[in-house]
Amino acid sequence: MAAQNLQSVPAELTQEADAAGQAHFDRIIAEDSRIEPRDWMPAAYRKTLLRQVSQHAHSEIIGMQPEANWISRAPSLKRKAILMAKVQDEAGHGLYLYSAAETLGQSRDKMMDDLIAGKARYSSIFNYPALTWADMGAIGWLVDGAAICNQVPLCRASYGPYGRAMVRICKEESFHQRQGFEILLELSNGTPAQKQMAQDAVNRWYAPALMMFGPPDDDSPNSKQSMAWNIKRFSNDELRSRFVGMMVEQVRVLGLTLPDDQVRFNEDTKKWEHGPLDWHEFQEILAGRGPCNAQRLERRRAAHDDGAWVREAAAAYADKQRAKQQAKESMKTKEHAA
């Protein structure tokens, strides 16, 4: 809309408006204040944010699947209630984030179409299978834990709607992480079979969780610009190192181990270090060749297609109701006139 309006004014005026807009934008970023939807913003800023926020929304929606996989088999009613509430939260996060992305000028329908067409990305982590109940613990503890490390700084992201959505999301995510920890703790203190299930899940999710922070800093082309725009606050490696430090402490309380004998605190750099990660696997999954890529997209597509008639019905019904209402009002107006 905004772009169309600008096109209809003479070029020199547009340039003037752009210059004023850029100055305003630069001032806001320099003050570490917030850009709001109606503010002028550079096209590249808008594009970067739209990509990031919509990918984040897609991750929430696709991320429902591995956990929904265990709702029907949850081993106690209390655990089932917690898991259901958690997956429901994720749908809610998807909704806030799609709404935040819409303020940048793209409709939810378009974003959903792009996701289903395989044109949009979502977090690679959700292309791993959730094979046992302990995966519900490991996903909560490691995956949501990594997500929190990533997302808490995003509460201060320079784009207002995104930062505000993240505040609420982070509150719920920290609850999710605690419930994951609790699942693992219970399993670790349970029968030998349960403890083994917990360790196996931690072994499988540890490295993929570390890769959630994105490629190493020297191989992350977009990071620098995002940090300059106050969207991203800390580098991928910085966040990954912090996360490892937290997990080292917590895994002891769990009575489990991390599948990485190279974890250590580097006294010189004051940073936590970890063993090498399989970035080839990461790239393969991003390229669509992960264990569950096809399955996840097909499930989303099926739900979307199977629901098309319902959405059409709701829209048709709303139209009819609106027409009825309008007819009523015009009758009233006529009566008044008479």
Add this chain to the structure above:
Amino acid sequence: MSTPETSTHESTGHGDISTGMAGGDSNASATRITPGNALRPEDIALEVKTGLVKPSGDVAEYALRLGDDALILEQRLGHWISRAPELEEDIALGNIALDQLGHARSFLTYAGAGMPKEDGTATSEDELAYFRREHEFRSVQLFEQPNGDFAATIARQFVVSYYQYELYRRLTESTDSTLAAIAAKAVKEVDYHRDHSSQWVLRLAGGTEESRKRMIHGLRLMWPYVNELFQDDDLTQRLAEAGAAVAPSSLRGDFDRLVTAVLSEAELEVPDVPAAPGGGRYGKHSEHLGYILAEMQVLAREHPGASW
């Protein structure tokens, strides 16, 4: 959107176990994020454990029936999460499933208190849910009917929510304070389920030709199992006379009136289909329940005695 109103009924119930008079660790849970005095199954479990409440055999059997209804329904509804036609419906159906699961847990916990094990301790909600066999379940057959398409699920929800609303509304007056307290919480939630289902009946019936056809079909699929909801037997008769329970047949009039009002607003007829004989209250189930339980119980049964 108009949802037909029933009489405005103060559904506070008389049972006041919701305020946690047993105290103890029920208020100390780290994961308890909902403040206030909402009744939780853990509160009931605590009262059972400390001997504050103990249902009679009849009341326990009755609670088991209502608990099984809600349990089987939430298992069905939970399947929609991540598969619904719209994200808003993932959330709505998930919410309804969670409500039903909450009711199931409360009823089953209470039922288990009247069904002691050999060592004299109460049977837990999980023992009832995961370690009973098909013929030991007491749910009526409507609840185990397959989700089908969205219209079939809505049709089942439509019948269930109007039935449960009338039931819980009256059960808040039960002489059994625990049943009354569970119903007092449940009726508020089921009122929302009624709103949700009736709005969808109107939308689907009045939407497109396709949606109308599917809505009509969904109602025809579910209607054979409506009669069973309202069948009295010796147990409900004894309990109703004592004021502890509601005679199912006494709900039929209001149910018919309210359901017909929505259907006629949607320009639909009450389906004219033969009724199935039912028998769920005595362990006679359709072919569907076995599959539901196979899935629901598989992990718990792999690790008997484990805690989660």
